Amino acid sequence: MPELPEVETVRRALEKRIIGRKILAVESNFPKIVSTPSFKTFASQIKGSKIEAMFRRGKFLIFDLSGGLSMISHLRMTGHWLVTKNLPDSKFIHLKLKLSDGHTLAYSDIRKFGRIWLIERQDFALFKPFAKLGIEPLSKGFTMEAFSGRLAKYKNNIKQVLLNQQVVAGLGNIYVDEVLFSAGVRPSRKVPSLTKTEILKIFKAIRRILALAIKHGGTTVENFTTPEGGTGYFQNKLKIYGRKGQKCYNCKGTVSRIVIAGRGTHFCKSCQK
DNA sequence: ACTAGCCCCTGGGAGC
DNA sequence: TGCTCCCAGGGGCTAG
Structure with a gap:
């Protein structure tokens, strides 16, 4: 997607x-x-x-x-x-x-x-x-202050809030899972329960992972192709999305899959608190 | 103002 | 083998 x-x-x-x-x-x-x-x-x-x-x-x-x-x-x-x-x-x-x-x-x-x-x-x-579109995550305007300010409006779980295009524009199901894994935060965590350190980790992960994915030409799952008919390469770099039942790359745990906001949601029970 | 639920579509996987 | 059923999933819309 x-x-x-x-x-x-x-x-x-x-x-x-x-x-x-x-x-x-x-x-x-x-x-x-x-x-x-x-x-x-x-x-x-x-x-x-x-x-x-x-x-x-x-x-x-x-x-x-x-x-x-x-x-x-x-x-x-x-x-x-x-x-x-x-x-x-x-x-x-x-x-x-x-x-x-x-x-x-x-x-x-x-x-x-x-x-x-x-x-x-x-x-x-x-x-x-x-x-109503939210902040462009790779722009100068996307600062920790701007990000945490946006989050403060929501009481819902972080997965659903990051999927909301009014908060950050451009994140979807795959990258939200990747970002939250990288930040060590469970997708089901309610936004008001997040510490400033956790929000900072999420903020940094958004910029890092999106930039890295662009560098690799995006992710091909389902059937994304470039206008030349080529595929992206970032699917080889995914650490959590689509890995249900497989071993976590960080620990010896197994990747879990649940449904949040109607979306398949992947996370590691031991790495994400 | 935020949130939950429904809808749009089709290929593909599961079940029989 | 072949049929039917059901599901994923972004975002717009409605209702609460």
Whole structure:
């Protein structure tokens, strides 16, 4: 499932290959993939525009287009972007953008959870999914003060709070488990029970693990691939996620799996207090 | 203002 | 082998 490091990996790969290209034609077999505006409006507005820049905010990808428009994409569970001259014939490809250099920029999504939006750049502030988005964890604004200040609002368990995009933008199920293992904190711990030292450990782990995961091109579980069709490498570095029943790397214990907030949650009973 | 529960989807694994 | 059932999972939405 694409989280911040996977989305950043996609952004970097796309940036190298599509900036400066014009969108010549727009096609879809599933118009609902475009959330707003209507697909018809979307298609007519982006046709002929040039892709000028690419950004990421949390798990959102932003394509800045000429004419003051931004196309925004969220991959949710199984979304992919592909750039290719030989597009495979796939029922999972829901959007095809023919580019001026002969490549097709295509969006594929098995479960169709992902969504695409088109907004006027001047209306960025009105774009609802961004309005409540939390701190960008790799930005300068992500300080221990800012982080603990955000946490102070919540009484829930730390796993659920870290999954909440209003607190820190971009963490998902895999990296929350990895962060809490690294920090030695049980996912079920209520936020008010955390000591300052524990919060500091979580804070540092967030930055360290996300940066490391980006360095390794993200994590491929389920079916994350880069726009070139390659996989990430961070799955080989996972210390706790998906390791139910296996030996903890830190101690002789066994990795446990429980469900918190409807998410599979992995932790070590002896290493995480 | 925060929290719980439901919903969207499909491939794949479990059970028979 | 092949059928049916059920589940994961991000985030939007509604209700409490």
